[in-house]
Amino acid sequence: MGWSRLILAGLLMGLCLEEAVAAADPEDMSVPLSLRATLMSLRDPGRSSKPGNFDPSDTIRLREADPRMMDVKHQLRDWVEARLAAAGRDADPAALARQLNADLQAADLFCEAQAGGPDRCPDDGGFWSGVGFLAPVRLEPVADGALLVLRTGIGIRCGTDDSAYAYQWRDGARRRLWQSEQDIQLGKPYLPQTLQSVQISAPDPATRARLMLTLGHQSWCSSNWYPVYIRLWQVADSGVTSLVDEAPDAYLARHDIPILGRLTSTEATVEFSAGGFDEATLFHGAVRHYRIDGGTVTRIGPAALTPRDFAQEWVKIAWPEALRWAAPNVNVANLQAWRKKWGKDGALGEVAATRHCRADPELWQVEANFADTAPDLGQTYFLVRWRKPDRLQMVDILSAPRADCDEADEAADRERSLFTPREWGTRSSVLDKKPRPVSQAGLPCSGKAYCLPAMAPRRRRRAFSLMKPSASFWL
Incomplete structure (x- = not known):
């Protein structure tokens, strides 16, 4: 089964437009006990197993993933949304994120222990695990402040599984209009994403629709050869439509950041290092450039930026x-x-x-x-x-x-x-x-x-x- 099909099988695009965020009980703004209890149950040392070589057909076992992690994702999201609602429209996202992370730290949900204690996600012979812990949450105003993006991450073996959610203020409330999560179900492929960026375009002048681009990658404790994720959506009043969902193989360590992109209301440009036929480097510079016209996506040039890179990219483009x-x-x-x-x-x-x-x-x-x-x-x-x-x-x-x-x-x-x-x-x-x-x-x-x-x-x-x-x- 190809990477693209695996990703389509694992991607949740939970897309209930204009879902209002419920306000929190002003008497209890602390981290929910249910979230902490679920994470603590995942820390059972008996669950750990020595991973072998990376096997994309068995990532549930290798990543020590558990369907309860979906509960963690939603419990964390719902708690942040409640805090957003209580904070109101004029809340400072950076200050709120600092407070949220301070509360998560006080609840002992990060790998770094309180009061300068040891790291609870140690490197075990090159294979480390963050299962039962969270990554700090991020709140980022985008689209000139018109929208707010929440990014969360849950610990897994050799990385984190990141999720993203976008909100807009409308009719007196902050409403979730889009989300990107990776599903975790036993017996189904699990392809966690490490998000590099979430970008949202200005609204199209004619339709008012926006484009949303996420760039990320697969990861593991060893090697740097894993797919990058290129996902593009169109968000309109009528709903959310997936336009691009690709996962080309890539070399992740050529630069500090493995994949970059730019987004406008009509185009998306992405650059990364793809696998190539040059035995001296094994990779080449690759470009994905898309033009969006309504709901139609067309890949256009450039595909690469030098003759050497273009030759290596051209042989990978499907015939005809x-x-x-x-x-x-x-x-x-x-x-x-x-x-x-x-x-x-x-x-x-x-x-x-x-x-x-x-x-x-x-x-x-x-x-x-x-x-x-x-x-x-x-x-x-x-x-x-x-x-x-x-x-x-x-x-x-x-x-x-x-x-x-x-x-x-x-x-x-x-x-x-x-x-x-x-x-x-x-x-x-x-x-x-x-x-x-x-x-x-x-x-x-x-x-x-x-x-x-x-x-x-x-x-x-x-x-x-x-x-x-x-x-x-x-x-």
Whole structure:
């Protein structure tokens, strides 16, 4: 079963529009005893089991998940909503979040013990567990303060399972208009999400509908190769509609933040590091760019920002959709024949430096040697048209180099991004020799793209766990 189908099976989009938030009993604003009791029951040490290799078909066991955790999610959500209602429209979200977290800390619901006690979610041979504990809640005003987003997290083995809820003030009350949760049911796939961002667009001028984008990823104590989650909804007076629900495989440790995005009322742009065929890095920069027209979503360019990255992304786009990313008048039969040899699993190859073609100022050649892993593919040459800054198309795939494609072009292989280095975090790339501070603006390349700081020579990398900085693993 594919990741996308698994996620559709596990995603709750509980979408009762305009659900009014009930006010709390002013005599009792403390953390509910039922919430604390449920969490305490989950801390039973007898429940713990030594996890083995990550198995997406058995994540209930490996994540020490329990259907009672759904009760925890809703008990926590309902308590926060009651506090929101009691606080009124003009409450300061940051101050309220601090008070909520202070109350949760006083109720002994965080891994960090009170009064400087020990961490109750210790690293157990590289596999740590937060089962029975909560992550701090977050309240974030968005859309110029018109909406409020609540983010919560419950502890599981090797991470947290995050949920998000959005509220608007209407008819004298704060009303929940959208939520995103991962369901936990025995016998069903469980794919917890670590949320990186929740974005909400301004209302469409014509329909007043908003777009809502969540970006997140799967995680585990070892390795950094897990799917990222790209989910897009349209929220209108008539209801909530899921527009995009994708989970491409990704490398999570290339940057401090594994996935970034931007959202307007008509477009969503997402960038991350996808798995690729370059055996020296195993990943490439990938872009998902969607145009939304009413309830119709169309993926548009760019798909990547350099010829090397585009070639690695193009081979993963399903046929015949890949033809949308090909140049006019291409040899369709040749591209299709090569894609049949590429197959479903693809291959790894040694990728040489990208070359510019002298006879065509917009043409570059990407060379990949698959002889060791896929003899039928052998030496392969991708011809890519690049109209800078970010319009790339597949022109042809050859088994011999084109004679005029012999100009060295180091800039063509430079790491590029639609986001600044600071947006990605202080470490610009795992290929850097060491972490270092970077400027806000980055290095301008052309158009809207940024050139990230120059990378160190390609080599095998040590990847650090996103969850526990002390844990490290060789890929």
